[in-house]
Amino acid sequence: MTLNPSRLSVARRRRGLSKRELGELTSLSDRSLVFYERGERVPSAETVNRLAGALEFPVEFFEKPDIEYVSSDAVSFRALTKMSAAQRDRALAGGDLGVELSSWLDGQFDLPESTLPDLRLQGDPEAAAMALRSRWGLGDKPISTMVGLLEANGVRVFSLAEQVRELDAFSFWHGDQPFIFLNSAKSGERSRFDAAHELGHLVMHHHGQPSGREAEREADAFASSFLMPRSSVITYAPHIPAIERLIEAKVFWKVSVAALAHRLHTVGIVSEWTYRNLAIEIQQKGFRVQEPETIPREMSVMLQEVFAQLREEGKGRPEIAQSLAWPVAELDALTFQLALTVVQGSNRKEPGPKPARDKAAKSGGSDHLRVVG
Amino acid sequence: MAYPRVVLDPDDVPNRLAAISPQITLPLLRQALLDGYTAKVSCTENDPPFFKGTSFYARTTRSLRDQLVPQDWWKNDDRNFSRVISPDDRIAIAVMGGDSSTGNWSREPKTRSKKGPATIDAVEANIHQGELFPVDEVVTRAARAKNAITWVLLYATFLGQGRRTIRAEFSLPASMDADGRITKWAARIILPAIHDDYHSGKGVRGPEPTPDISISVRRRSS
Numbered sequence: 391m392t393l394n395p396s397r398l399s400v401a402r403r404r405r406g407l408s409k410r411e412l413g414e415l416t417s418l419s420d421r422s423l424v425f426y427e428r429g430e431r432v433p434s435a436e437t438v439n440r441l442a443g444a445l446e447f448p449v450e451f452f453e454k455p456d457i458e459y460v461s462s463d464a465v466s467f468r469a470l471t472k473m474s475a476a477q478r479d480r481a482l483a484g485g486d487l488g489v490e491l492s493s494w495l496d497g498q499f500d501l502p503e504s505t506l507p508d509l510r511l512q513g514d515p516e517a518a519a520m521a522l523r524s525r526w527g528l529g530d531k532p533i534s535t536m537v538g539l540l541e542a543n544g545v546r547v548f549s550l551a552e553q554v555r556e557l558d559a560f561s562f563w564h565g566d567q568p569f570i571f572l573n574s575a576k577s578g579e580r581s582r583f584d585a586a587h588e589l590g591h592l593v594m595h596h597h598g599q600p601s602g603r604e605a606e607r608e609a610d611a612f613a614s615s616f617l618m619p620r621s622s623v624i625t626y627a628p629h630i631p632a633i634e635r636l637i638e639a640k641v642f643w644k645v646s647v648a649a650l651a652h653r654l655h656t657v658g659i660v661s662e663w664t665y666r667n668l669a670i671e672i673q674q675k676g677f678r679v680q681e682p683e684t685i686p687r688e689m690s691v692m693l694q695e696v697f698a699q700l701r702e703e704g705k706g707r708p709e710i711a712q713s714l715a716w717p718v719a720e721l722d723a724l725t726f727q728l729a730l731t732v733v734q735g736s737n738r739k740e741p742g743p744k745p746a747r748d749k750a751a752k753s754g755g756s757d758h759l760r761v762v763g
Numbered sequence: 764m765a766y767p768r769v770v771l772d773p774d775d776v777p778n779r780l781a782a783i784s785p786q787i788t789l790p791l792l793r794q795a796l797l798d799g800y801t802a803k804v805s806c807t808e809n810d811p812p813f814f815k816g817t818s819f820y821a822r823t824t825r826s827l828r829d830q831l832v833p834q835d836w837w838k839n840d841d842r843n844f845s846r847v848i849s850p851d852d853r854i855a856i857a858v859m860g861g862d863s864s865t866g867n868w869s870r871e872p873k874t875r876s877k878k879g880p881a882t883i884d885a886v887e888a889n890i891h892q893g894e895l896f897p898v899d900e901v902v903t904r905a906a907r908a909k910n911a912i913t914w915v916l917l918y919a920t921f922l923g924q925g926r927r928t929i930r931a932e933f934s935l936p937a938s939m940d941a942d943g944r945i946t947k948w949a950a951r952i953i954l955p956a957i958h959d960d961y962h963s964g965k966g967v968r969g970p971e972p973t974p975d976i977s978i979s980v981r982r983r984s985s
Contacts, residue, residue: 542978699980
């Protein structure tokens with residue numbers, strides 16, 4: 391048995407553990423772990439078992455070929471500064487696993503290829519959003535499903551069941567393949583905005599420097615324009631900005647009341663003064679924490695199809711997880727808990743139940759492929 | 764400066780307002796009216812019926828003050844007559860609901876409700892401006908406020924052609940009738956109407972969304 395150092399690193403970071411913490415869990419010195427992760431020493435089979443048990447990954451996971459790390463430089467995090475190193479590493483390791491899942495899927499299915507253009511030179515984010523809408527033939531219509539639209543255009547969209555408020559979403563290019571990871575703990579409205587925000591990064595900051603406040607502002611402006619095209623807002627949004635009307639109208643674009651209020655300001659329907667008052671009211675009513683009249687969270691459209699087809703071949707969650715040598719819980723976490731809820735046959739329309747609160751809650755023993763302890 | 768008694772050309776309105784005080788602008792008055800109207804439409808069926816009108820009046824007054832107090836104006840509620848008064852104490856603004864002639868240049872509007880003694884005194888002060896002692900000789904601000912020229916932001920809402928319209932004017936009261944309503948105006952500046960086309964409630968018409976997306980994935984033969 392040989393332990394692949396890159397996989398030890400991914401599994402450890404995915405669990406949010408430092409080398410020292412993993413050492414404490416496994417009674418190994420952090421020095422040894424440094425050596426193992428650098429590939430400078432080879433742990434015994436017994437040690438690999440112990441590590442696998444502590445990390446809740448099957449032993450086979452550690453024996454597979456190298457896993458490519460997603461470089462944190464290439465990833466656009468919205469609130470990088472607010473996250474701890476462990477939180478960031480945990481999310482990035484989720485990204486590493488997402489890339490692995492994506493290439494496994496590519497081996498099994500012909501999936502949509504990326505149609506994302508490079509819109510770096512569009513001038514401003516609103517122009518970029520309109521250029522993309524035009525290219526995709528969307529006119530100025532509200533987007534029915536953001537995740538489905540992204541997937542149909544070749545973006546791989548996965549979920550991160552992170553109970554980390556600071557983490558909304560992140561995205562990166564892996565070669566020619568764009569990825570977006572959404573924190574499924576956010577509201578449906580927020581998640582759509584995050585998806586559009588990350589789309590903005592992917593098309594505007596492709597291989598550019600994705601960090602920085604200016605880039606974040608641009609991605610926000612892109613998302614706002616992409617989800618709520620100017621002409622559509624001017625025609626259909628209430629021009630008298632009573633909060634009750636905003637709550638009523640936000641469902642047209644499936645956005646948060648805060649996002650609609652902001653858009654009304656940027657298109658010039660409401661003044662700076664009114665916008666400030668609205669923002670205060672939204673804050674006071676707690677709408678930033680608890681979205682009023684909230685919509686269901688979006689699910690992956692593509693993965694529903696994939697899982698439905700595999701199900702027809704008799705392959706369920708344990709079999710898919712086994713192919714990857716992942717714990718089932720990890721598969722569920724990355725795939726919107728879909729594998730849990732796919733019903734017989736394809737073209738399922740209704741999203742399934744809400745994701746479990748954390749991995750401990752849903753990783754009932756029998757779901758685990760093999761947890762060696 | 765020779766302005767006609769009634770100013771209704773939108774191009775003249777800003778200049779006419781600026782001649783009263785450079786801080787009184789069309790956007791400022793429009794914002795106050797919008798804030799008032801927004802408060803009114805935020806009322807529900809379960810609010811007492813009088814409250815809709817009251818909230819329009821109250822929020823418009825507050826908005827005027829919220830906007831002008833940072834520019835050194837001050838609020839005066841002497842005898843429950845709520846006004847905002849200019850830094851030099853010469854100009855005061857009060858908010859009042861008007862009748863259906865409000866904003867109509869060809870008719871003379873009346874205030875909707877009877878006014879109290881403080882309003883009567885203010886109109887008197889308007890009429891006798893030239894005859895009063897020079898403002899500078901009055902020592903206290905409160906006393907000077909009594910002699911300020913009081914302009915009225917007069918508003919009314921109308922329902923017609925499937926939409927609500929707010930009509931308003933910035934006008935200078937000249938006399939009152941025996942009922943205590945202001946009936947004559949020394950000057951009237953007709954503000955552009957504000958329209959509200961939004962129809963609230965069930966069946967609100969929204970834009971057509973993009974069609975649902977289905978993605979067909981083909982199994983690789985391997």
